[in-house]
Amino acid sequence: QVQLVESGGGLVQAGGSLRLSCTASGRTFSSYTMGWFRQAPGKEREFVAGISWSGGITAHANSVKGRFTISRDNAKNMVYLQMNSLKPEDTAVYYCAASRSPRIGALGESDYWGQGTQVTVSS
Numbered sequence: 001q002v003q004l005v006e007s008g009g010g011l012v013q014a015g016g017s018l019r020l021s022c023t024a025s026g027r028t029f030s031s032y033t034m035g036w037f038r039q040a041p042g043k044e045r046e047f048v049a050g051i052s053w054s055g056g057i058t059a060h061a062n063s064v065k066g067r068f069t070i071s072r073d074n075a076k077n078m079v080y081l082q083m084n085s086l087k088p089e090d091t092a093v094y095y096c097a098a099s100r101s102p103r104i105g106a107l108g109e110s111d112y113w114g115q116g117t118q119v120t121v122s123s
Contacts, residue, residue, distance in 0.1 A: 002026040002112045004096045009117030012086055016121070020081040022096030022114060030074040033099045035107035036081045038092035038119075048094070049081060050104035059104045064090075086121045093118050 008020040020036065035050035049060045049070035058070050069082045079096060094117050097110035 002029065002032065002098045004098060004112055004114035006094065006096050006114045006117040009094060009119045011120045011122065014086060014088055014121055014123050016086050017082070017084045018086065018119060020083065020094055020096075020117060020119070022079040022081075024077045024079070024096075024098060026077070029077040029098075031100075033102060033104055033107060034070075034072055034079045035097045035099070035104065035110065036070060036079075037095045037097055037107075038090075039095070039116075040089075040092040043092075045095070047107065050107050051079065052102065052104065057104065083119070086119075088121045088123045091119060091121050 003025040005023045031053055036048040037045050038048050039045040047061055051058045051070045051072050055072050067085045072079045096114040097107055098112040099107050099110040
């Protein structure tokens with residue numbers, strides 16, 4: 001069982017930065033593929049970024065590539081999403097996800113999800 005708690009969301013002006021954190025419970029955190037998703041009002045949940053269990057493989061959605069960076073610290077059971085050059089269209093609730101599958105592409109069917117943290121980018 002893994003419990004995920006996101007933090008670091010808030011209100012920021014366009015062009016600003018935020019770093020989201022996801023704290024995971026459980027002794028097997030390092031064996032999970034981890035990811036970030038987001039859902040804006042009236043829209044479907046979408047993939048933002050994913051990272052393999054070792055941190056050696058990452059993937060980012062085209063909409064955030066070059067602006068967002070996912071990373072993890074297995075010693076601390078933490079996953080991060082550094083978000084730079086934020087745009088109003090990045091406004092959404094951001095969710096952390098953990099998957100037993102080694103494939104980042106399978107994160108959409110993750111076994112565990114956090115409650116989400118709100119990110120609001122003003123223009």
